Amino acid sequence: MSQNSLSRRRFLVNSILTTGGLLLAPNFISCTDDSTVFNIPGDYTSDNFAQGVASFDPTHNQVIIWTRYNTGKAEVKIYWQVAYDSQFISIFRSGEVITDATRDYTLAIELQNLEADKKLYYRFFNQEDRSVSVIGETITLPIVAESIKLAVCSCSNYPAGLFNVYKAMANSDAHIIVHLGDYIYEYGQGQYGTNTYTDALNRRHEPANEIITLAEYRARYKQYRSDKNLQLAHQKKPFICVWDDHEITNDTYKDGAENHQPNEGSFEARKADAIKAYSEFLPLRSNDTSLIYRNFNIGNLVNLIMLDTRVIGRDKQLEYSNYINASGNFNSTSFQTDWLNPNRTLLGTTQRNWLISQVTSSTARWQVLGQQVLMGKMFIPAEMLLGLGAVVGGSPAALQQFQQTLTQLVTIKLRYQMVIQHLQMLK
Numbered sequence: 001m002s003q004n005s006l007s008r009r010r011f012l013v014n015s016i017l018t019t020g021g022l023l024l025a026p027n028f029i030s031c032t033d034d035s036t037v038f039n040i041p042g043d044y045t046s047d048n049f050a051q052g053v054a055s056f057d058p059t060h061n062q063v064i065i066w067t068r069y070n071t072g073k074a075e076v077k078i079y080w081q082v083a084y085d086s087q088f089i090s091i092f093r094s095g096e097v098i099t100d101a102t103r104d105y106t107l108a109i110e111l112q113n114l115e116a117d118k119k120l121y122y123r124f125f126n127q128e129d130r131s132v133s134v135i136g137e138t139i140t141l142p143i144v145a146e147s148i149k150l151a152v153c154s155c156s157n158y159p160a161g162l163f164n165v166y167k168a169m170a171n172s173d174a175h176i177i178v179h180l181g182d183y184i185y186e187y188g189q190g191q192y193g194t195n196t197y198t199d200a201l202n203r204r205h206e207p208a209n210e211i212i213t214l215a216e217y218r219a220r221y222k223q224y225r226s227d228k229n230l231q232l233a234h235q236k237k238p239f240i241c242v243w244d245d246h247e248i249t250n251d252t253y254k255d256g257a258e259n260h261q262p263n264e265g266s267f268e269a270r271k272a273d274a275i276k277a278y279s280e281f282l283p284l285r286s287n288d289t290s291l292i293y294r295n296f297n298i299g300n301l302v303n304l305i306m307l308d309t310r311v312i313g314r315d316k317q318l319e320y321s322n323y324i325n326a327s328g329n330f331n332s333t334s335f336q337t338d339w340l341n342p343n344r345t346l347l348g349t350t351q352r353n354w355l356i357s358q359v360t361s362s363t364a365r366w367q368v369l370g371q372q373v374l375m376g377k378m379f380i381p382a383e384m385l386l387g388l389g390a391v392v393g394g395s396p397a398a399l400q401q402f403q404q405t406l407t408q409l410v411t412i413k414l415r416y417q418m419v420i421q422h423l424q425m426l427k
Contacts (some may be wrong), residue, residue, distance in 0.1 A: 027064060027110040027283055028097050036173075038079065038094070044132040049124065051225040054234035055138035056108075056241065057285035058176065059296060060116040063138050063238060064283050067124045068106045068225075069131075071084055075100035080109060082122045086135055104218045108283035117142035138238045139175060145299025149173060151237070154180040154244065154372070157193035158224055159203045166233040177237045178304070181244025183282065183371045184220050186211050186259070186274075192250075204391075212264055217277035225281065240296060241282045242306045243391040244372040253314040271311070293351055295358055303364035305355065307371035313348020346373070381409055 056064040069076055075098050082093040099107040107124075114120075118140045122330045125132040153165060168175055185193060190209040198204060206223045207216055224230060233239075245251055248271050251258035260267045286294055289409035292312070296304040323335045338344070347355065359367050 003176045012221070027108045027285075029110050029112060030093060030095055031112045038081065040123075041130070044125060044130050046130040046131065046133055046400065048126065048129055049133035051222060052231035052235055053122070053124065053133050053136035055122070055136060055238040056283055057294075057296070058141055058238045058240075059285070060141045060143050060299075060411055061114050062110060062112045063114065063120070063140060064110050064284070064285060065122045065136060065138065066106065066108045066283055067133055068222075069099065069124075069126065069279075071105060071109050071129075076105065076126060077128075078107060078126055080122065080124045082111060082120055084118065084120065086121045086137075088121065088123070102244065103280050104277075106280045110283075110285065112424060114140050116140055117370075134235055136235050138178050141296070142299045145301040148298050148302055149175050150304075150368075152180065155182040156224070157182070157185045157246075158227070159189075159198040159205055160193040160195060161203070162201065163227050163229040165229075166227070167229040170229070170232040170236040174237060175241045176293075177233060178370055179239055179241040179282075180244055180370060181310075182239065182246040183243070183278075184217075184224050185246045186220070186249045200349065205385075210215040210259075212270055212273075214273035214277060217274050218280070221277055221281040240286065240304070240306060240370065242293075242370060243275075243278055243282075243310060244373070245310055247278050248311070249318065252310050253316045254311060256316060275311070291351075291354075293354070297362075297364065300364055302366045302368055302398075303358065304330075304368045304370055305358050307347065307355065307369060308351065309346050309371050309373050313345050313351055315344045315346070352356050 005332075007085045049067055050070050051068040054066040056066065065080065065082070067078070068079055077096055079096050080094060081091050083089060084090040084092065090224070093111060097107045097109065099105050120138050120140070122138065123133050149172075151169040151172060153169065156163065156166075156179075167374040186204065187193060189204050191210065205220070209216070211217050211220050225234075245257065249257045249259040252271070256267055260270060264270065284292065284294070286292060293308045294306055296302075296306070298304060318335070318338055318360050318381055320330075320335075323331045325331065345352070
């Protein structure tokens with residue numbers, strides 16, 4: 001298979017995806033089928049494909065396939081193949097891509113004009129280094145669907161424990177894994193999520209510091225993708241992903257974050273670096289190059305709507321501590337005024353209007369929102385609310401008082417439950 005032959009058969013162009021001035025890594029586009037066959041010798045190793053393979057954003061006629069190549073070269077040529085069988089006898093699409101350090105040697109091929117409702121197998125290889133990836137498995141969606149199985153996950157903090165759930169999802173009969181964010185965490189060693197098992201399991205974050213720069217975000221993604229259970233999940237199932245806050249930093253909103261301090265430099269620069277790294281390791285499909293939210297029509301059964309409730313339009317979230325004065329009194333009037341302010345937004349006007357249009361125009365049996373925010377009412381005793389606000393202020397005395405209040409509230413609840421049980425027994 002000559003380079004010229006591959007060049008004639010492939011059609012690869014870059015598509016740039018931007019959002020709010022943020023540049024995401026481009027996907028390479030493949031539109032044309034061919035039957036080029038390349039027999040990979042048995043002495044090829046997978047060492048240089050240390051982060052495995054993955055696929056993303058399946059539809060009835062397209063899907064993205066992904067890998068990363070370890071090399072110290074300025075650039076590297078990677079060949080890829082897609083087949084209908086795991087032995088690659090029925091190869092129907094192939095090509096070549098040159099990737100380099102500007103995207104950390106990742107590559108994402110957006111395969112278009114595919115047949116619906118197909119099981120696909122794909123692999124990548126480099127002839128010069130005699131290296132071949134593991135074989136990835138993915139799908140295209142049916143045009144008409146009677147059922148679909150989605151495995152849903154979020155909040156995957158590497159030092160907090162093993163990624164056993166990823167292995168379970170990989171070996172399940174789920175068709176797609178939907179990741180609702182916090183794919184990585186930005187904290188450093190000994191910070192949030194660290195527990196007594198972290199060192200014993202060798203699950204310390206790399207780099208050890210809180211990540212801020214592009215190089216550090218990339219290193220963190222590579223660490224997470226070194227986990228064999230996560231690699232297996234990506235190898236066996238296509239992912240549909242959306243970010244939450246920790247892909248950037250804790251409690252991110254459109255122009256700041258709780259866990260970004262002035263001495264850590266520009267928040268906008270940090271956000272741009274974080275999103276670039278995200279798009280390199282978790283590529284996505286978009287019909288509009290200015291937006292990242294998107295939907296997936298799974299036959300006529302499900303309209304899966306993936307939302308961005310963090311970066312595009314989210315106003316800064318309210319903090320209870322801002323409404324407590326020096327005497328410890330909560331200014332409920334001021335809080336309710338801000339809470340009910342109709343100008344505050346989670347989605348932004350453009351995304352909100354798009355969502356309304358999606359829901360009202362879809363004929364799918366189910367409308368499913370894939371997003372990061374828990375939806376529902378939470379009733380909190382006023383005493384606990386005031387205590388939480390005081391604790392955020394950082395006073396040790398306030399923390400002690402909050403613990404006492406919490407103990408009292410739990411005691412009252414237990415007594416209440418005992419009374420209810422006693423009354424039920426008397427009926």
